[in-house]
Amino acid sequence: MTATFVGMPAFPGAARTALADTQLRQNLAHATGTIRTKRARVVGEVEEWEELRLAGAAIKDNTLHHLDEHLLRLEESLTELGATVHWARDAEEACRIVAEVARGHGVDEVVKVKSMATQEIGLNEHLAEEGILAWETDLAELIVQLGDDLPSHILVPAIHRNRAEIREIFRREMGKVGRPAPEDLTDVPAELAGAARLHLREKFLRAKVGVSGANFAVADTGTLVVVESEGNGRMCLTLPEVLVSVVGVEKVVPTWGDLDVFLQLLPRSSTGERMNPYTSTWAGISPGDGPQEVHVVLLDNGRTKALADTVGRQALRCIRCSACLNVCPVYERTGGHAYGSVYPGPIGAILNPLLKGVGHDDQVDSLPYASSLCGACFEVCPVRIDIPEVLVHLRSQVVDTHRGHKPPKPEAVAMRTAAWTLGDARRLGLAERASGLVGRLTRRGRALPGGRRALGRLPWPGSLWSDARDLPQPPTESFRAWWKRTSGGRG
Amino acid sequence: MVTCVNDAMYPETGKAVVTLLRRLGVEVDFPEAQTCCGQPMVNTGYLDEAVPLVRNFVNTFDGYDAVVTPSGSCAGSVRHQHSLVARRAGDRALEEAVARTSPCSYELSEFLVDVLGVEDVGAYFPHKVTYHPTCHSLRMLGVGDRPLRLLQAVRGLKLVDLPKAEECCGFGGTFALKNAETSVAMGSDKARHVRESGAEVLVAGDNSCLTQIGGLLSRQRAGVRVMHLAEVLAATEGSTGHSAGHPVDAAEVGA
Numbered sequence: 135m136t137a138t139f140v141g142m143p144a145f146p147g148a149a150r151t152a153l154a155d156t157q158l159r160q161n162l163a164h165a166t167g168t169i170r171t172k173r174a175r176v177v178g179e180v181e182e183w184e185e186l187r188l189a190g191a192a193i194k195d196n197t198l199h200h201l202d203e204h205l206l207r208l209e210e211s212l213t214e215l216g217a218t219v220h221w222a223r224d225a226e227e228a229c230r231i232v233a234e235v236a237r238g239h240g241v242d243e244v245v246k247v248k249s250m251a252t253q254e255i256g257l258n259e260h261l262a263e264e265g266i267l268a269w270e271t272d273l274a275e276l277i278v279q280l281g282d283d284l285p286s287h288i289l290v291p292a293i294h295r296n297r298a299e300i301r302e303i304f305r306r307e308m309g310k311v312g313r314p315a316p317e318d319l320t321d322v323p324a325e326l327a328g329a330a331r332l333h334l335r336e337k338f339l340r341a342k343v344g345v346s347g348a349n350f351a352v353a354d355t356g357t358l359v360v361v362e363s364e365g366n367g368r369m370c371l372t373l374p375e376v377l378v379s380v381v382g383v384e385k386v387v388p389t390w391g392d393l394d395v396f397l398q399l400l401p402r403s404s405t406g407e408r409m410n411p412y413t414s415t416w417a418g419i420s421p422g423d424g425p426q427e428v429h430v431v432l433l434d435n436g437r438t439k440a441l442a443d444t445v446g447r448q449a450l451r452c453i454r455c456s457a458c459l460n461v462c463p464v465y466e467r468t469g470g471h472a473y474g475s476v477y478p479g480p481i482g483a484i485l486n487p488l489l490k491g492v493g494h495d496d497q498v499d500s501l502p503y504a505s506s507l508c509g510a511c512f513e514v515c516p517v518r519i520d521i522p523e524v525l526v527h528l529r530s531q532v533v534d535t536h537r538g539h540k541p542p543k544p545e546a547v548a549m550r551t552a553a554w555t556l557g558d559a560r561r562l563g564l565a566e567r568a569s570g571l572v573g574r575l576t577r578r579g580r581a582l583p584g585g586r587r588a589l590g591r592l593p594w595p596g597s598l599w600s601d602a603r604d605l606p607q608p609p610t611e612s613f614r615a616w617w618k619r620t621s622g623g624r625g
Numbered sequence: 626m627v628t629c630v631n632d633a634m635y636p637e638t639g640k641a642v643v644t645l646l647r648r649l650g651v652e653v654d655f656p657e658a659q660t661c662c663g664q665p666m667v668n669t670g671y672l673d674e675a676v677p678l679v680r681n682f683v684n685t686f687d688g689y690d691a692v693v694t695p696s697g698s699c700a701g702s703v704r705h706q707h708s709l710v711a712r713r714a715g716d717r718a719l720e721e722a723v724a725r726t727s728p729c730s731y732e733l734s735e736f737l738v739d740v741l742g743v744e745d746v747g748a749y750f751p752h753k754v755t756y757h758p759t760c761h762s763l764r765m766l767g768v769g770d771r772p773l774r775l776l777q778a779v780r781g782l783k784l785v786d787l788p789k790a791e792e793c794c795g796f797g798g799t800f801a802l803k804n805a806e807t808s809v810a811m812g813s814d815k816a817r818h819v820r821e822s823g824a825e826v827l828v829a830g831d832n833s834c835l836t837q838i839g840g841l842l843s844r845q846r847a848g849v850r851v852m853h854l855a856e857v858l859a860a861t862e863g864s865t866g867h868s869a870g871h872p873v874d875a876a877e878v879g880a
């Protein structure tokens with residue numbers, strides 16, 4: 135995969151392109167609508183859902199509070215069980231570690247279980263530069279990889295594609311990198327899955343090194359957990375001789391018992407299933423069974439920076455279920471690519487700025503504004519991340535980094551002027567008298583339903599509104615003026 | 626609190642609140658020092674700029690039994706954001722004042738149902754109406770079905786379902802300008818659902834959202850009117866003028 139998010143335009147520009155793609159909007163509305171309904175149904179079945187959410191949030195918060203202790207405990211458990219633990223400060227260190235392991239075994243290919251952490255660090259691209267091919271084995275990831283495309287969803291990275299497009303990609307690309315798709319392949323889902331299965335099987339059987347992430351890492355028992363639906367994960371985790379897992383430091387939970395909460399929250403929130411089809415767990419090395427060399431790369435890459443942010447740190451509770459994407463009205467219309475990151479949607483709008491920091495990249499700084507603050511994400515988040523709160527907090531960070539800049543941004547001038555006008559009732563009254571004058575002078579606009587007239591087209595930035603939406607003319611008398619004139623409505 | 630948007634752009638909503646509350650026996654005052662709750666600044670990230678507005682709010686309203694506002698998002702801002710702004714200002718006295726004013730601030734439907742304990746406010750509005758639950762009233766304040774209960778008790782009113790009612794209209798304050806295309810895409814779907822509902826009037830508890838949806842409906846010549854909940858609840862059989870289903874140009878009322 136050579137596609138990369140590097141150099142993406144800021145959100146409003148990227149969204150504009152996406153919004154114009156009618157096929158994309160159809161695909162997304164259909165897919166998110168379906169999964170939303172499924173989720174709502176299975177979540178509705180659980181009477182104590184709110185208690186589960188609270189428990190999930192509390193376990194994560196407590197763990198993050200003593201993250202250092204839990205990570206050291208995890209390292210200790212893993213080492214005892216024969217795994218090698220590596221610590222990676224950033225993406226580059228993590229990629230180097232994985233590449234060294236692969237090179238150490240003289241391989242030129244690895245098989246991968248779908249993993250957000252390895253995408254975050256750009257592992258496939260890094261390995262490719264070293265001449266090592268990384269094969270994605272999750273069906274949707276395979277579609278993205280074969281199509282030289284970018285993921286647009288955390289769980290269903292090819293959600294922006296429909297069946298017909300997938301068939302095309304399989305027929306065109308599979309043969310170039312392995313077993314070709316059958317000549318007579320149709321767009322029936324079972325046939326598409328069958329073609330992927332045959333294509334992938336030879337890669338599973340050949341690969342010596344497997345690469346994964348982990349949904350959870352249990353400190354006490356040194357157990358890593360991967361939750362998946364297709365069985366490709368189980369193959370990657372058991373067939374190769376060597377297994378390298380890249381795990382974000384926030385994935386640690388203290389005890390085996392904590393999984394009880396998360397294994398209920400995750401499948402219902404993500405795929406809308408009561409239970410996911412495959413849950414694989416492994417603790418270090420089991421002699422004679424599965425990989426006999428196990429590496430775990432514990433990844434920071436901005437997580438400790440996020441942890442230092444007292445409001446933003448709640449984002450580290452995230453279990454990557456993608457429920458927030460599926461309910462987000464912005465995501466539903468723009469799709470994931472507009473966010474310019476492997477983490478799209480509401481969680482991406484907060485996680486990217488938190489991991490990368492604000493104030494040095496316009497694309498990152500545009501993300502906290504990619505929301506109407508409707509709050510649907512917070513409502514569904516299984517670990518109760520108050521995404522709107524974090525968005526507003528990050529917006530203030532973006533604004534603060536620009537304070538004192540000369541010349542100030544037009545928006546800053548507008549906000550300061552508005553705050554000044556609104557800071558005092560007399561000043562506001564004067565402004566209303568002025569707008570009332572506009573209302574009196576421009577009485578020619580088209581009548582709106584209800585009798586008031588519409589203003590015409592406005593100059594920029596008002597045109598941002600009036601290009602597509604009417605605005606009523608200002609009334610000739612404000613409420614304040616009416617109250618005064620009529621002595622509180624009694625005159 | 627009438628709110629700055631209603632004061633400047635939708636005075637009829639403010640008048641309707643006064644009419645309605647007085648009809649229900651409430652002593653109503655409009656302290657003239659009031660301006661804006663500061664929400665536009667906070668939500669755009671300008672916290673420092675919001676400090677004087679929060680200060681003005683508590684100076685204006687500290688001491689009243691209840692602050693009633695015909696806006697879910699302004700009530701939400703007062704209840705959930707003012708403490709944040711006061712903390713940022715590092716002013717203990719302001720924080721304490723906010724702790725007094727925030728809890729007694731109510732969105733209109735909350736005040737009617739929870740504080741006054743009424744659902745039938747004696748209104749008459751013989752029209753086919755659908756209701757859009759605005760995001761902040763729904764998810765930030767949790768007003769639940771209070772507005773619907775109030776509407777159901779209005780004589781003559783026929784309430785019809787709005788498809789995908791709980792989906793955001795795409796207004797979002799400065800979002801409507803910063804991400805105008807996305808905002809319009811969201812609003813257009815909402816407007817389509819309003820048309821599908823078959824209602825002649827769309828009612829909501831927030832004029833900002835109604836500006837968005839109404840602005841799209843009227844650009845589409847959809848022939849559907851938007852109206853604030855307060856104006857519907859203020860309407861009575863005998864009343865003419867602004868709120869009895871005979872809307873007139875505000876200019877004529879005020880001139």
Ligand code: SF4
Nearest residue numbers: 452453455456458515
């Ligand atoms: S933020 Fe919450 S809803 Fe979104 S992916 Fe993470 S856990 Fe799921």
